Every structure is written in C-alpha cells, then in structure tokens.
Amino acid sequence: MNKKEIAEIRKQYIPERCTITRICGCYIDAEKNIKTELKEAFLSLPEDDAFKYFTILKKTLSGTLGRNLLNLDFPLDEEREGGAQEFLLRLRNSQLKDDMLTHEFYNKIIENFNYDENYYIILIHVAYDVPGKASDNTEMYDASDNVYNYILCSICPVHLSKPGLGYNPEKNCIENRTQDWIVDQPVKGFLFPCFHERYTDIHSMLYYTKSPTDLQENFIQQMFGCSHIPLDADTQKETFNTLISNTLGEDCDYGVVKNIHENLNNRLEEFKDEPEPLELGKQEVRRLLEDSGVPDEKLEGFDEHYDSCAGEKTSFLASNITSTRAFHIETADVIVQVKPESADLVEARYIDGRQCLVIAINEHVEVNGVNVRVTQETEEV
Numbered sequence: 001m002n003k004k005e006i007a008e009i010r011k012q013y014i015p016e017r018c019t020i021t022r023i024c025g026c027y028i029d030a031e032k033n034i035k036t037e038l039k040e041a042f043l044s045l046p047e048d049d050a051f052k053y054f055t056i057l058k059k060t061l062s063g064t065l066g067r068n069l070l071n072l073d074f075p076l077d078e079e080r081e082g083g084a085q086e087f088l089l090r091l092r093n094s095q096l097k098d099d100m101l102t103h104e105f106y107n108k109i110i111e112n113f114n115y116d117e118n119y120y121i122i123l124i125h126v127a128y129d130v131p132g133k134a135s136d137n138t139e140m141y142d143a144s145d146n147v148y149n150y151i152l153c154s155i156c157p158v159h160l161s162k163p164g165l166g167y168n169p170e171k172n173c174i175e176n177r178t179q180d181w182i183v184d185q186p187v188k189g190f191l192f193p194c195f196h197e198r199y200t201d202i203h204s205m206l207y208y209t210k211s212p213t214d215l216q217e218n219f220i221q222q223m224f225g226c227s228h229i230p231l232d233a234d235t236q237k238e239t240f241n242t243l244i245s246n247t248l249g250e251d252c253d254y255g256v257v258k259n260i261h262e263n264l265n266n267r268l269e270e271f272k273d274e275p276e277p278l279e280l281g282k283q284e285v286r287r288l289l290e291d292s293g294v295p296d297e298k299l300e301g302f303d304e305h306y307d308s309c310a311g312e313k314t315s316f317l318a319s320n321i322t323s324t325r326a327f328h329i330e331t332a333d334v335i336v337q338v339k340p341e342s343a344d345l346v347e348a349r350y351i352d353g354r355q356c357l358v359i360a361i362n363e364h365v366e367v368n369g370v371n372v373r374v375t376q377e378t379e380e381v
Contacts, residue, residue, distance in 0.1 A: 001206050002275035003065055005195050010061045012128060013054040018042070019128050022096045023053065026106045026121040027158065034106065039099075042124065056122060060154045060189035060208050066277045066317035067212040067233045071194065072226045073204045084225035088192045089202060092151045096125045109155065112222040113188070118158040120183050125151050130198055148200055150193060154186040154208075186210065188219070212320075231310075236320040243285070243309045247302055248294065254348035259292035264322040265340045271318075278318040282306050285316065329357065 012019060023045070025038030042050065063069055074085040087104075094101050102123070109121055128148040158181050166177035189208040194201040205224065209215055212233035220226050231239065244260065245252055271278040280288065286302055306312070327343040329336040336357065338346060345360045365372050 001065075001069075001071055001191075001194050001196060003277075004275045005198070006061050006065070006069065006206070008198075009128070009191070009195055010058050012126070013057045015047075015050070018050075018054075020124050020126050022125045024096050024102055024123045026123075027118070028106075028110060028121065029118050030116060032110050034110075039096075039102075053122065056154050056156060056183075056186055057124065057152060059185050060152060061191065061206075063208070063210075064212075064277075064319060066230070066279075067320060068209055070207045070209070070215075070230055071204055072207050072220070072224065073228070075225060075227060078225035079203070084223065085202070088151070088205070088224075092125065092149060092192065096123060096151070108223055112219050113155065114216055114219060115155075115157070115187075118181065120156045120158050122154040122156065122186075123151060124153075125149070133198075146199060148195055148198075150191060150195070150200070152189070152191045154189040156186045157184045158182065159184060188216065190224070231314065233317075233320045236316050239310050239314075240285075240316055240321040243305055244289075246305045246309060247289065247298055249298070251295075251298065256293050258327070258343055260288060261322050261327065262340065262343060263288055263292050264318055265324055268318050268322070268324055279315050280318060280321075281315040282312065331357075 011017065020042035023038065023040055023042045027035045027037070029035050042053075045053070061069070074083075077083055078085040080086060091098075091101055091105055096102055105123070106121060113119075126149070128150070129144045130146040130148050131144050161177075161180045161182050163179055164177050165174050167173075168175050186208065187210040190205055191208075192205040194204040194206055196204070205226075207215075207220065207224075215229065215232050217229050220229055230236075244257065248256065268278055282303070285306065286299065289299060289302070310316075324340060326337040327340045327346075329338075329346060334357070336346060336359070345362070347358045347360075349356050349358050351358075361374060365374060
C-alpha cells in the first residue's frame with residue numbers, strides 16, 4: 001500500500017463515512033489471562049466510545065511508510081489450508097461473527113506477542129464500498145463496483161493512571177483521586193488484506209509498529225508466517241553506514257560522505273509528493289556513490305561489500321538512512337549539528353598540522369544564551 005491508499009482508508013474513520021460493521025475487543029492482563037471481551041455492532045456503540053475508537057484506529061494507520069508501516073507479503077505456503085494467510089482470510093470472511101475463530105485469533109496474539117503488562121486487542125471488520133473516480137480524480141459514490149472487505153487489529157497497552165489529588169464536585173472538596181486503567185494508543189497492529197490500486201490484495205498485509213526499532217520479528221513470523229521482514233529503521237542506518245565505511249576504507253573522506261547525504265536529501269525532496277517511499281536497491285546505492293564522488297577503484301569491490309553487509313536483495317528506504325532535519329558531525333569531545341541545507345558552512349581542514357572543523361559564520365554567534373562577537377586577533381611584528 002502507498003501513502004494515498006492508506007490515507008483513503010484512514011479518512012473513513014469518522015461518523016459520516018463509517019462502514020465498520022462489527023467490533024470485537026479482548027482485555028488481557030499481565031499473566032496473559034483474558035479478563036473481558038467486547039462483541040458489538042460498531043454503530044451500536046455510544047457516540048463518545050466510537051470517537052475514541054476512531055482515534056485508535058487512525059493511529060494504527062499512521063506514521064511513516066517503511067518505518068512505522070510495513071507492507072508484508074505472504075509466502076505461498078501460508079496461503080494453503082492451515083497457513084497464516086488462510087486463517088486471516090477465514091477470520092475476515094466470518095465478519096467476526098464466529099466466536100471460536102475470534103478466540104483462536106486472540107490466543108495466537110497472547111501466545112506470540114511479547115508484552116509483560118496489560119493490553120487490549122481491538123479487532124474490526126469493515127465493508128468499504130469503494131467509490132469510482134472521475135477523470136479529474138473526484139470521487140463518484142454512485143459509481144462503485146467494488147467492495148473492500150478487511151479487518152484491522154490494534155494492540156493497545158493498558159496502564160494504571162497516576163495517583164494524585166483531584167476535585168470532587170459532588171463533595172466540593174479536594175481528595176485522593178481514584179486510579180483508572182487507561183487504554184493507550186496502539187503499539188502494534190495490522191490491516192488485512194491490503195488495499196492495492198483501490199482493490200483487494202489478499203496476498204499481502206500492512207503491519208503497524210509504534211517504534212520503528214522494535215518490530216517484534218518473532219511475533220510477525222509466528223503470527224503471519226512472513227519470513228522476509230524488512231530491516232528496522234536503525235538497522236538499515238547502521239548497515240548503510242557500514243557499507244559506506246567498507247567501500248571507502250581508509251579513504252572515507254568527509255567531503256564524500258557529506259555529498260552522499262546531500263544527494264540523498266535532494267532525492268527525498270524531489271520524491272516527497274510521490275505516493276511510494278524512495279527506496280534504494282544495490283544499483284541505486286552504487287549510482288548514489290558514483291554521483292557523490294566515490295572513486296571508480298573504490299567501487300570495484302562495492303557488490304561484494306553490499307552483499308556481505310546488507311544482502312543482495314536488500315533495499316534501503318532513503319528516509320531511514322539520512323536525516324532531513326540535521327547534518328550530524330561528532331568527534332570525541334565535540335558534537336556539531338547543522339541544517340542539511342547549511343552543511344557547506346562546515347569544512348574539514350588541516351590547520352598547523354591538526355585536523356580541524358571550520359564553521360563559517362554568516363550572522364551572530366550565541367554562547368550559552370549570550371550574543372558574542374568574534375574578533376580578529378592580530379600579532380605585533
């Protein structure tokens with residue numbers, strides 16, 4: 001799924017557009033016991049409750065594609081009888097009205113989800129009547145020939161509210177506040193099947209993680225049978241940095257590395273309005289290095305370094321391997337951060353036989369909140 005397809009589904013979670021047919025919920029305690037369950041037609045929920053569920057559901061489809069939202073494909077074996085995809089398909093087709101199937105789903109999560117505290121599983125079934133689109137891209141709600149049936153699951157931590165004092169309006173006094181168990185925003189979730197080119201794609205799913213560095217790979221493998229899991233954001237960055245270091249070797253030049261990140265940021269800027277995230281495979285990374293001034297002799301061993309560091313078929317998301325917010329330079333004693341577009345103000349030079357960072361100053365200088373001026377010292381001859 002791309003950004004536009006995800007946004008189309010998210011915008012349905014308001015009362016005027018809601019096509020959620022059924023909602024199920026299961027509250028799990030820290031000992032992995034089921035404490036209570038919910039089984040309702042979504043439209044029968046109190047209005048205030050429905051709005052709070054809308055917020056959670058929208059959050060499960062939020063974040064950055066490739067970091068918080070991952071497209072996962074099912075292996076063929078998982079689409080056969082008894083496979084993970086086949087189970088999810090049966091669950092979707094049941095419209096969550098088969099209690100035994102829903103309980104089996106809950107138990108799969110309880111068995112494989114790595115979480116030591118209380119949490120709440122939310123599961124919805126939706127029948128979205130996909131509107132047609134005119135030539136000018138406007139939606140035509142009376143021209144639909146496609147219903148997208150899907151399930152969406154959100155896994156939300158449940159925490160005890162903080163103790164404290166509060167105002168009791170009935171007694172008109174300040175007293176000890178009653179602590180409540182609060183359902184937080186989701187940390188994991190998924191949508192199945194995918195909504196691809198505005199049609200159902202039963203061969204893939206969309207996985208949500210609040211933390212891009214905590215995918216819970218074992219949960220994904222056991223729950224969905226997906227063996228090819230993208231590297232998490234931090235691992236992609238570490239792998240890319242190792243690849244650059246290994247390719248350049250001892251000639252890992254400050255200027256070349258700066259050029260690499262400048263070129264990456266330029267590509268991201270050009271790509272920002274595209275529905276798909278900017279992805280770099282082996283050949284795209286090679287061209288990036290060539291364009292950034294890496295010598296040909298250093299690129300002779302690039303393929304070998306790429307395969308050993310990342311794997312031949314591994315690709316990187318540009319947003320995971322560079323920062324559009326800051327250009328970061330670090331020494332043993334000094335850390336310098338500048339806006340990427342101002343990276344040219346920082347140069348690496350040898351001065352009096354020492355490696356130095358030289359920062360060009362265009363405006364004022366501030367030291368611990370105090371504006372200072374830099375004076376030119378002159379030596380008396």
